[in-house]
Amino acid sequence: MRCDQPATGGHPSKKDSAEHPLRWNVAAAAAMLSFPCVIHAESFTLHTGAGDVQIPLVHVDPGGTILTPSAPSVPPFTAPSIFSAPLPSGSGARALGLAGAFTAVADDATAASWNPAGLTQLERPEFSLVYRLKQEHNRHWSGNDDYRVGDDDYYGNALNYMSAVMPFRVLDHNGVFSLNFQEVFDFTQRFHADFSGRTSRMNHQTQSETTSEPPFTQRYNLENGYLDVTESLTTLRTTSLSQLLSSSTLGKLRFEQEGTVQAITPAVAVEVTPKFSLGMAVNIYREGLLGAEKIRSHTRARYHGTMDSQTEITDTRTTSGTWSYTGEYISPTTSFPLDPDSGDVPPYSTTETSAELTRLQYEGYYDVYDSIDDFRGINATFGGLWTATEKLTFGFCLDLPWTARARQTKTVLSGVNVTGDSAASTSSRSRTVKDVSFDFPLYWAAGAAWHWNNRLTTSFDVSQTQWSRYSFKADGEPRSNPLDGSRDGLHPIDDCWALHTGTEYLLVLTKTEIPLRAGLYWEQRPAVNSPDEYWGVSLGTGISIGKGPNKLIIDVAYIYSWGNDVMGTLVPGQKDSLGTDVQRHDIYISAIYHF
DSSP: OOTTSOOOOSOOOHHHHHHOGGGTTOHHHHTTOOOOEEEETTEEEEEETTEEEEEEOOOOSOSSOSOOOOOOOOOOOOOOOOOOOOEEOOOOHHHHHTTTOOTTTOOSTTHHHHOGGGGGGOOSOEEEEEEEEEEEEEEEEESOTTEEEOEEEEEEEEEEEEEEEEEEEETTEEEEEEEEEEEEEEOOEEEEEEEEEEEEEEEEEEEEEEEEOOOEEEEEEETTEEEEEEEEEEEEEEEEEEEEEEEEEEEEEEEEEEOEEEEEEEEEEEEEETTEEEEEEEEEEEESGGGOOOEEEEEEEEEEEEEEEEEEEEEEEEEEEEEEEEEEEEOSSOEEEEEEEEEEEEEEEEEEEEEEEEEEEEEEEEEEEEEEEEEEEEEEEEEEEEEOSSSEEEEEEEEOOEEEEEEEEEEEEEEEEEEETTOEEEEEEEEEEEEEEEEEOOEEEEEEEEESSSSEEEEEEEEEEOGGGOEEEETTSOOBOTTTOOBTTTSOBOOEEEEEEEEEEEEEOSSOEEEEEEEEEEEEEOOBSSOEEEEEEEEEEEEEESOTTSEEEEEEEEEEEEEEEEOTTSSTTOTTTEEEEEEEEEEEEEEEEEO
């Protein structure tokens, strides 16, 4: 009789007595025989003629969990690279007092950088020095609540220009040779931000396995005999895991870059006709000349945060199978074998649920030191100057593209200290040295100057820099866009235009001359997607001391420039939300001594 089929009471029939001759003398005992099973918690009971048997319900699979949660770990951190284009410096207080509208004027020693042909206007030997001071205020703003930026102010000063000029005659034509030192590009940049980051990841897993074991027999001694119960069991085990991994990070980022590129520039100009001159300059580029700062940058990040792991595991085991038994009824007066019986083990299920919260706290640092050494390159600048009439002069300048080669050393220091259930501390240091190259673009400028009279002049320049050809290449790596680090050509850079205009009025006094200058400019600077736009105004003046061959001219220029919503690609990943309003003040002071 099966476990779930209750037996009826009464005495054994004659047929039963015939089939089981040992039962004829145990009628009273037989009246007690019934075979229902009763299920209790974690066991079931078989009722037999020899007594009740309580069979334990036990799962057959081993302990432990099928699925284990992922170990919480600190999210990897890499400080973003900061990108910016080098800023052309401009040369000379007189030229910049006219806001850089100097291509068709070019009548002092700085002509070698604006239009070498203008050197033919210098009739006497002279020596000049130009010094530059600057102050820049960047007001950064961000539409990303997790990236908080503020204001950056930085200052600088440097020798901007130095030259020696010597006129000469060649085949009855005027010629001029000059040897120049000039500041060409300024790499200075500052940026800082407070950042926060939150990440979360939910992990759901369910896995099942079935475990069976060979039939096993267990003897149970009863009050009136014994029972040999054989079970064949199978356990289905299903484990469900839900894990939420979440992290929260707060940190500070600071970027500092400095350095200038200078050039040693020999230049020569020849007066082809009394109204037309040609000039050429050879620019030999280096960095760190005359004590100037070499190109260096430091990205510094400090951060801290927590990492939480919330885990819930539900483990369900269901065991089922079959049972059978044989046995013997034994009393003081008689004994006889019990009828064998079999049935299904009632399904037995248990469910266990566990929950755990693990929290790690971490504190880390990330520093990147970049240095550019042995920076070198060479190109040529050509110029032409044409006096069309007594009042109108035209000028043209072409600065050829060139490639700068250097050696870059990048050192990365990083580390993190973890406290909590999985306390640990790691640190790393890497240093990479590679040969690199920068492809700098072609630049051209055309200008006109209108001489209202011998005291008043107005000049106008238009220029273009082909920044679309600006690129960077490191040994063993593909060519990239220096503005955002992307593969070259992926995010094209547009060529940039500029317009400059200026006016000079010469106030002639008894013992001196005082120029009064003012200018205005608009220019584009390279940026991903579309150029940034900047505006500037300038004021300038000066004074001459002495007359004749030993005259000293001192000039001063002030330039105020600004750009709104610029430098959007300064930080990768923030270009759609980060912007900067720039305000810059430059003062140029020059001294020119005529021999």
